[in-house]
Amino acid sequence: MFDIHTKVLERDVFQYFLDLEIKKAMRYQYFFSLLIIEPDLTVDSGIRAEILKTMAELIKEEVRTTDVIGRMGKNNFYVILSHAETSNTLSVAERIRSRIESYSFTRKNGGAKETISVGGACFPTHANELGNLVRNATKMIYEAKNNGGNKVCLPN
Amino acid sequence: MDKKELILIVDDEDEMRSYIEKLVTSFGYQTSSASNGAEALEKLNAMNPALIIMDLMMPEMDGIEVLGRIKEQNGNTPVIILSGHGDTKNVVRAMKMGASDFINKPFEPEVIRHTINQVMEKKNLILEVKRLKEEMGKQISYDILFSNSKKMTDIKSIIEQVAETNITVLVRGESGTGKELVARAIHAASLRHDKRFVKISCVAIPETLLETELFGHEKGAFTGATRKKPGKFELANDGTIFLDEIGDMHPSLQAKLLQVLQDGEFARVGGEKDVKVDVRVIAATNRDLEIAVREGGFREDLFYRLNVVSIVVPPLRERKEEIPFLVEHFLRKYSQQYNKSFTTLSNETMTRFMNYDWPGNVRELENMIKRVVVLGNENAVLTRFAFKGADIQSDIQYNINEKPKVKAADSGRVIPPDNGFSLRSISKKALAEVERETIKDILLKTRWNRREASRLLKVSYKALLNKIKVYELDKRL
Ligand SMILES: Nc1ncnc2c1ncn2[C@@H]1O[C@H](COP(=O)(O)OP(=O)(O)O)[C@@H](O)[C@H]1O
Ligand SMILES: [Mg+2]
Numbered sequence: 001m002f003d004i005h006t007k008v009l010e011r012d013v014f015q016y017f018l019d020l021e022i023k024k025a026m027r028y029q030y031f032f033s034l035l036i037i038e039p040d041l042t043v044d045s046g047i048r049a050e051i052l053k054t055m056a057e058l059i060k061e062e063v064r065t066t067d068v069i070g071r072m073g074k075n076n077f078y079v080i081l082s083h084a085e086t087s088n089t090l091s092v093a094e095r096i097r098s099r100i101e102s103y104s105f106t107r108k109n110g111g112a113k114e115t116i117s118v119g120g121a122c123f124p125t126h127a128n129e130l131g132n133l134v135r136n137a138t139k140m141i142y143e144a145k146n147n148g149g150n151k152v153c154l155p156n
Numbered sequence: 157m158d159k160k161e162l163i164l165i166v167d168d169e170d171e172m173r174s175y176i177e178k179l180v181t182s183f184g185y186q187t188s189s190a191s192n193g194a195e196a197l198e199k200l201n202a203m204n205p206a207l208i209i210m211d212l213m214m215p216e217m218d219g220i221e222v223l224g225r226i227k228e229q230n231g232n233t234p235v236i237i238l239s240g241h242g243d244t245k246n247v248v249r250a251m252k253m254g255a256s257d258f259i260n261k262p263f264e265p266e267v268i269r270h271t272i273n274q275v276m277e278k279k280n281l282i283l284e285v286k287r288l289k290e291e292m293g294k295q296i297s298y299d300i301l302f303s304n305s306k307k308m309t310d311i312k313s314i315i316e317q318v319a320e321t322n323i324t325v326l327v328r329g330e331s332g333t334g335k336e337l338v339a340r341a342i343h344a345a346s347l348r349h350d351k352r353f354v355k356i357s358c359v360a361i362p363e364t365l366l367e368t369e370l371f372g373h374e375k376g377a378f379t380g381a382t383r384k385k386p387g388k389f390e391l392a393n394d395g396t397i398f399l400d401e402i403g404d405m406h407p408s409l410q411a412k413l414l415q416v417l418q419d420g421e422f423a424r425v426g427g428e429k430d431v432k433v434d435v436r437v438i439a440a441t442n443r444d445l446e447i448a449v450r451e452g453g454f455r456e457d458l459f460y461r462l463n464v465v466s467i468v469v470p471p472l473r474e475r476k477e478e479i480p481f482l483v484e485h486f487l488r489k490y491s492q493q494y495n496k497s498f499t500t501l502s503n504e505t506m507t508r509f510m511n512y513d514w515p516g517n518v519r520e521l522e523n524m525i526k527r528v529v530v531l532g533n534e535n536a537v538l539t540r541f542a543f544k545g546a547d548i549q550s551d552i553q554y555n556i557n558e559k560p561k562v563k564a565a566d567s568g569r570v571i572p573p574d575n576g577f578s579l580r581s582i583s584k585k586a587l588a589e590v591e592r593e594t595i596k597d598i599l600l601k602t603r604w605n606r607r608e609a610s611r612l613l614k615v616s617y618k619a620l621l622n623k624i625k626v627y628e629l630d631k632r633l
Contacts, residue, residue, distance in 0.1 A: 012277055026352075029372070029385050085384055124390045127350060 003071040005049045006022055006056035007115050014070025014078055021068070022130055023102035025123055033122040035093055038076040040115045040149035048075070051114060053106055058103060062096045066109045076141075086122050086154060093118045093152040101150060118152040119143035126155045161206035163272070165189045166196040166222070167238065168214045172261075176209060179265050183272065193217030197225055200233065202455055207275060208235045209259075209268075212246050220249060227254050234275045245441050306474045311338065311467055317463050319345035324417065326402075326462045327440040329469030332519030335440040336400065338467055343396040352395030356388050359401035367409055368425050377426020387424065389416060396436045402462065403443030403454060410455045417461050437462075472514040472521065479509050482518060486525035498529045505534050527612060531601065535594040592627040595620070604631050 001013050009017065018034065025032050037059065039051065052075075059069060059077060068080040081089055097118055119141025127133040137153050140153040147153075163185045167173040170191070177187045188203055190196040191216060195422060200208070208226065212219035234256040239247050247258050256275045259267060291322075318325055319342050327335040336355070343353045356369060366376075372387030388397060405413070416422045417437060421430040439462050448454035472478070483501060491498050499508075514520055524537050596611065602608040610620040623629075 011274065012281065015281075021292075026391055028389070029391065031384060031386055083383060124386050124393060128391055128393055128395075134315070 006071050006077075008056050008060075008077065009068065009070040011070065012074050014068065014072060017068045017070070018078070018080060019130060022084065022123065022133070025112050026128075030083050030124070031122060032085055033081045033084045033089040033120055034137045035079040035081065035089070035096075035118055035120045036072075036076060036137045037079065037096065037116050037118050038141060038145070040117055040145070054103075054105055055100060055114070055116070059096055060100050062099055063092060068090075084122070086125055089120055089122055090152065090154055093120055093154075097150065097152050115150035117149045119144055120152070120154045122154070158396050160186050161182065162186045162188060162203060162206035164196065164199055164208045164218075165211040166191075166193070166208065166214075168192060168211065172211070176268070179268055180209070181270070183269050185272075189539075193219075193222035193225075196222055196227065200230060204230075205233065206279070207272065208233060209238065209272075210235055211238045212243060212250065213240060217632070220246060220253070223250055223253050223255060234279050235437045238274060250301065304481070305478045307475050308478065311469065314465070314467055315341050315345060320347055322436050323462050324437045324462055326441070326445075326464075327469065328443065328466055329440075330447075330471045330517055331442045332517035332525070333469040333471055334518050335442075335469055336398065338469060339396075339398045339438040339440060339505055343398075346396065346436065347437060348395050352392050353398065354388050354392035354395065355398040355400060357400040359404040361411060363406040366405070367412070370409070371412065371422050371424055372431075373425035374427040377424070381426065384424070387422075389435055390431060391422065392435045394435075396438060399437065399439040401441060401443075403441035403445055404438040405449055407453070407455060410458045414455065414458045414461060417458075421513065472517045476510055479521070480506065480578060482521055483509065483525060486522050487529065488606040490526050490529040494529055496529050496532065498532065501528070502534060505537060508538075531598070531612075533597075535597060538594070548613065591623070595623055595627065596629055599629065599631075600623075 001010060002008065003010050008014075021032055024030075037055075039055065049056050052071075056069065056071070056077065059079065063069070063079060063081065066083075067084055070078045072078045081092055085093065097116055100114060100116050103114070105114050119137045119139070121127055121136035121140065123133055126136045136155050142154060144151040144153040163180050165173055165176050165180065165187055167176065173189050173191065177189055180187050188199055188205065190199050193216065196208070197208065199205070207315070210219050210222065212451070214222075219237060223237070226233065226235060231254070235249060235250075235254070237250045237255045237258040238261055239250075239258055240261050243299055250258065256278070257271050257273055315338065325339075326344060327338050329335050339355075340353060343349060356366075358366060361369065368381075368387065368388060370387050372385045372390060373381050375381060375384045399413075409462060412422065416433070416435075420434060421432050423430055445454055445459055445463075449456050449459050480618075483506070487499055487501070490496070508519070516523075528537055530532055595609070598609045598612055602612065606620055606624075607617060608616045613620065615623070
């Protein structure tokens with residue numbers, strides 16, 4: 001259920017929660033959003049595990065305990081922000097981004113800086129079904145990366 | 157892993173190949189191997205493996221080329237790529253071509269296991285989703301039944317004509333005739349079929365609540381609005397919204413609805429900014445809107461806006477030729493759902509069905525069949541007609557010589573008449589016995605829950621208590 005390295009949800013479990021979130025949001029009529037978070041530098045696999053682990057912890061600290069975090073790929077996290085619409089999504093994502101930017105990651109040869117890019121999309125403002133929500137958030141993470149990284153992007 | 161799925165391993169290095177084979181076998185899979193691309197493609201055809209693990213670097217046909225052919229031949233078989241260091245460019249290419257994942261050599265056994273599991277799970281998930289989708293597709297086509305009646309055939313052709321347009325449709329007809337099914341059929345046949353179908357009933361929701369249900373509200377729009385809420389129109393964006401019982405919508409909301417229909421824009425309650433949506437509207441009503449318009453309860457402009465195309469679903473009594481089809485359909489549906497084997501009704505019951513007026517239309521028929529299937533006999537249904545006593549029509553075809561197949565009450569059971577029984581020979585007494593036994597039966601089945609029993613029997617609670625007294629029914633007997 002949990003990813004062994006980062007202790008956040010594994011892909012399939014996260015997908016299950018995302019699916020459930022959409023159903024609940026449809027039924028009880030509330031907003032929520034999906035964030036995709038990726039480190040800007042693809043570091044080599046030796047230290048990547050350690051950095052991702054720290055990042056997962058930092059993300060956890062910046063969201064509510066009711067929000068859901070999952071590791072979807074080797075190099076990214078997905079987050080469900082329940083009951084969040086565009087404006088609070090933007091502020092939470094921005095908070096995560098700046099927290100990681102200002103954090104000193106420990107490495108054998110001293111501290112080091114890391115940055116992340118965040119792409120997001122809000123239900124139902126930007127999409128009201130799973131496929132489109134993920135597609136929109138993915139588009140936004142590319143946009144953030146293409147604009148130099150260390151950025152948060154939401155559809156306008 | 158008890159299924160022992162087959163994994164095909166493709167690598168030109170003998171050592172590597174047999175090492176992976178051993179590993180994969182130890183994870184509980186069956187394996188087969190190939191030392192070059194041509195062999196791999198042959199085995200893919202012959203053995204249809206669940207998964208392929210393939211080296212990128214091979215002489216003659218390299219991994220990329222083989223991958224291309226695999227995807228041509230059998231695009232659904234997932235492929236995990238093995239790559240050496242410094243091969244990033246080819247890995248990216250392979251992933252773009254549809255490889256499921258990749259593993260860098262050298263690797264830990266755990267990595268291989270984890271990757272295989274993930275790819276297999278994803279594959280199974282995809283299959284599962286596909287299965288569910290197929291099932292849902294089936295259900296939709298299964299659930300709306302257009303029988304051979306002229307009226308329903310006409311409706312079907314209107315549905316087909318309007319489905320692909322974005323025209324607003326008003327579906328009219330008595331309650332239980334199938335208006336919602338018609339709305340769903342339009343959505344299912346439209347270009348929006350894979351988008352949302354969102355239903356809202358405008359009856360029995362207070363005006364202010366209905367407004368926030370439909371249009372949402374901003375945070376702090378009123379006391380208790382602690383957070384912003386999206387309305388059904390937003391949730392239905394790109395899809396279809398079904399406004400049921402539109403005739404009961406309050407006039408002040410009718411104005412706002414008209415605006416959405418005209419501009420595709422609205423403001424949430426307490427909001428200023430307009431929300432833009434692209435939603436197809438289908439409305440339904442069992443009220444006579446022309447009269448409502450004349451009496452001022454319904455806006456004339458909205459009526460004309462909604463009534464661009466209207467589909468009138470006739471009451472069941474005007475298309476009785478459909479009853480046998482519907483009966484068969486519901487019998488099948490509910491015996492499947494409840495795992496029962498009730499597949500036909502007696503001719504007698506069918507005759508009665510054909511002569512009944514069905515004020516509750518198809519819904520009433522459906523509920524009746526459901527009850528027959530759940531209870532496992534037709535008594536409950538017969539009772540319903542029995543209560544009507546003498547007014548069961550004399551134009552029913554019946555067999556005068558047949559004895560009533562009703563056992564004496566003290567035998568404790570009524571044999572459901574299943575091949576037509578003589579009405580004329582059933583005395584009032586026999587009817588009473590049927591009634592008594594049925595009530596007893598249902599009370600037993602409901603564990604003497606009299607409310608529930610009265611609901612099943614479709615009589616008032618008071619009437620049931622009265623019957624219990626008259627027939628001297630007792631919980632302990
Ligand atoms: N042609 C039909 N085929 C199958 N089921 C039907 C048909 N018409 C009505 N029903 C069933 O009857 C019930 C009432 O239909 P519904 O569409 O809710 O009626 P309305 O909206 O007019 O009150 C539903 O359970 C529906 O599935
Ligand atoms: Mg209805």
